[in-house]
Amino acid sequence: MVPELVTQREPGELFVIRNAGNIVPSYGPEPGGVSATVEYAVSALNVSDIVICGHSDCGAMKAIATCACLEHMPAVNNWLRHADAARMINEAQDHPTEQARIDGMVRANVVAQLNNIRTHPSVALRIAQKRLRLHGWVYDIENGSLDALDESTGDFIPLADHPASRL
Helix, strand or coil, rough: CHHHHHHHCCCCCCCCCCCHHHHHHHCCCCCHHHHHHHHHHHHHHCCCCCEEEEEEECCCHHHHCCCCCCCCHHHHHHHHHHHHHHHHHHHCCCCHHHHHHHHHHHHHHHHHHHHCCCCCCCCCCCCCHHCCEEEEEEECCCCCEEEEECCCCHHHHHHHCCCHCCC
């Protein structure tokens, strides 16, 4: 997905980090590129909103949800360990179909990555100062719909029905 197209923004209006699985590792003693980029966006650019956006047909989440063997890609396999909380939650739920299992994994991962990003000191500070809002979205590529996480219920609902999640 192309965030600028979905949000109808011009190039340069959004500060975008893209990676396999929309992963944001929890903050730790050895921050990597995602952590440095989040810190720069929050502390230097003063972004006011961060969106963790998953999407339908995500290969990374499909691999996790279907227990695809990734041993032949050790870096990818290790990277996707940052979605272990989402995997465990998704596996504990009943899914009527494999597609429902994959869709559930996409949504659980958005929630897990929101939890991870909250561990970053710059993010925690700006949230405490009420200068930063976090949003969880899921984009359905096939039909163009966009669902937003309603944190009060834990459900994903159409963005149009959730004004607090709009930018």
